[in-house]
Every structure is written in C-alpha cells, then in structure tokens.
Amino acid sequence: MPSNLHPQHLNNPSLAPLLPGGVPRGLAKGAGLPRRYSACLVLMAVSVTIFLLHTVLLSDARNFSHVPLLGRTIQSWSAEEVDEEVLGAEQAEALAFQRRLLADEMIGYVYGRHGDNVTSLAGLVPELGGTPRRSVVLTTWRSGSTFVGDVLNSHPASWYHYEPLLDLDIVQVRGAPLAEKAQETLRQLLNCNYTGLDHYLEYGKKHVFLFTHNRRLWLQCEAHPNLCWRPDFLSSMCNLFPVQNMKVVRLRVRLAEKLLQDPTLPNVRILLLIRDPRGTMQSRRHREWCPGNPDCDDPALLCADLANDYYAAVRLSRKFPDRFKVMRYEDISLDPYRKVKEMLSFLQLNFHPAVRLFLDTHTKENVGGVSSTFRDSKVAPFHWRQDLSHRDVRRIQNVCVEAMKLWGYVPALSAAHQLEFKPLAKFKLK
Structure with missing residues (x-):
C-alpha cells in the first residue's frame, strides 16, 4: 500500500x-x-x-465527509484516544490554515465605511485584540431567518452560530426557567467561549446540522474530526473571525435586552425579523417537528409573541437606536438588493461582491425543498394565499388581530379577496 x-x-x-x-x-x-x-x-x-x-x-477537506474513518464518524470520534501532543500540533496546523483562508477572503475589503476607526483586518480579529462585527438575527420558526442567515454567511470571513438554542427543543423562551440558561449560552458563544457548553456540544454531535451551516467551521471538522467538538479548538477557531453572525428562533425580544446591556458585547447588534403570521403558519405545516408542539402549531401563541415583541421592540429601539433594528421578511423579499444593503449597513458590514453573488443566485427562481434558500423572493413570502384555505386564514386572523395591526398586515376578507389583495401595509414603531 x-x-x-x-x-x-x-x-x-x-x-x-x-x-x-x-x-x-x-x-x-x-x-x-x-x-x-x-x-x-x-x-x-x-x-x-x-x-x-x-x-x-x-x-479539499470536504471529501473526508464521505469516507469512513476507520469505522467511526465525526460524531463518535473520541479526542481522548488521541495523544494530546499530536492534537496540539494538529490544532495549530488547522488554525494556521484557517488564518490564511481568512486573509485570502478579505483581500480587497474596504475598511472605514461605518463611522469607526477600523482600518485593517486586525482591528476586527479577536485573536489580535480586535472587536469583531457581531450580529444576532432574532425571530421565530419559519419566518425567513434561514434566508437572512445565509445572506450574512455569504459575507467574507463569517462565523455562523446557527440556532444555538436548538437543544432546548420546540419551545419558545419567554422567561424562567429557561431564560437564564439561554441568555448565558448566547453570551458565551458571542464571546467565542465554548467552555462549559457540554449540553450544546453533545447535542451537536448527534445533530450535526448545528455545525454544518457554519460552513467554514465544518470544512475544518471534516478535515480534523478529532478536534471538532473540543471547546478549546472551537474557541480558538471562532476568535480568528472578524464577522460573527447568529440566528436565534427560540428567544423572545424582551429577553434579548440582556445581550445589548452586556459590557463584554459592546457592539452586538440585533435585527428583529418579522413575518406575516399567515405565512409563518403555512410554512410550519411542512415541518414534521411542528405538529403537536403548541409553541409551534398554535397561532394564538405565535401572535401573542408577535404583539409582545412589538412593544419590546418599541422600547429597545428607543434605548438602543444604533444597535436594534426591525425588518419584515416580506419587505426584504420584495426588494432584496436594497433591503440587504440597508441591513448590512446597520450591521456595519459592506455590500460585498460575494453577497451580491448570493442574491443573484438565490432570489430568482425556486430550487430545492422547504428548507432551500433558492427562492423567487418576490413570491416566496406569499404562498399562503394559495396554500391555505380561507377558513384556515380566518382562523389565524381571528387570534392575530392585534399582532397583524401592529406589524402592518392586512386581513383577507374573502376567498376571492385572499387571492388578489396586497397583504402588506406600512408600519412603524410608535
């Protein structure tokens, strides 16, 4: 051999x-x-x-995901069976390789566009004492966050914390007893501190999509499976990245204020993403994990959260005007280039050619299944008008009167009206 x-x-x-x-x-x-x-x-x-x-x-490392590793998988490999000295050398090699990749990704990047004193990559890299761009997309299930998260992930040198509260199951965190744990998990991850997040990491070993969406990390995991779940490796890798994005679909807005108040996260910015509850409920029907879980399949709970989120958003937008913003998924979908530019400007990120390429290839036509982000963006948010019966639409509207009025969604008056009307009105935080 x-x-x-x-x-x-x-x-x-x-x-x-x-x-x-x-x-x-x-x-x-x-x-x-x-x-x-x-x-x-x-x-x-x-x-x-x-x-x-x-x-x-x-x-490249992607090939290793298809090759059995002496009968083991990435999830089951035990780093304890590998000599620590060998692991240390392997980790140093992986980090050095990632530094080179990030430097290449950021070639030609223009700094200083966002009213700060960042003039080079070093000013954004935690490992070098810089402060990364940190963003949190806050929403609920099936409200456009996969698309928005992938837009942000298309930006060069992005580290993507994909749904870090997945291990809590199909629940919404509105207060005790889950709030404190959820807030601390988000705070640690935004600080690139994976120490003590054993439950999160154990969940990830069995549900690897928790990490696969972070494609830059996953390439390293495929190449170095015995490093992938080690907190010191993950912390070190995370600290190389100048752009750190997170999407969260299980935490309500009121509780996110703690992140904005945290002195260790002085520049974190939160984007609240809102969607028409009729579109959200229609989309949830296609997910096998939703039925039977009240926080997911009960429109009354969804719209109570939407109303409460509105009032919390009013308060946070006044208290943190430069660090908290609301956007509707439908508005982004109807005018993706202009709205993505607006979103990136808020997050202090450039409208990079890589982002434009993502929009060019993901907003023109429908490709793939229900989780695909290849969509005709002008049509995707409004499938509910054809897919839901008017009886179902009325059932949602009857428990969503306040939420729909606050967020600028127009009720359908009849089956015929439902197929032809414009469901969006203007809204503003009062």
Missing part, C-alpha cells in the same frame, strides 16, 4: 478500484481483446488510478 494512503480509504468500496490489486481482472487480462488493446487499457487504468489517488489524497 502506498505510504501516503490513509487506512480509512481501505474501507471505502468506491475507492477499491484505486487500490493496489484493484484493477478489475477483465481489464488486466484484456477481456479477450487483442494484446495491443489490452496493454493500452492497462496503461490507461494505471494512469487514471494515479490521478484519482492524487485527487483523493490531496483534495
């Missing part, structure tokens, strides 16, 4: 033809073909074998 071939490849049936002795017998013997053709075919097979082995061994 070649010395540079990892043992993990031995267990992969798809690589069997590439290993020594793996040339099919029929090909090796010419399968009855004349000798000159047999020799040519063997020569071609050897050439392809060498090329593919080189590709497998030197390809």
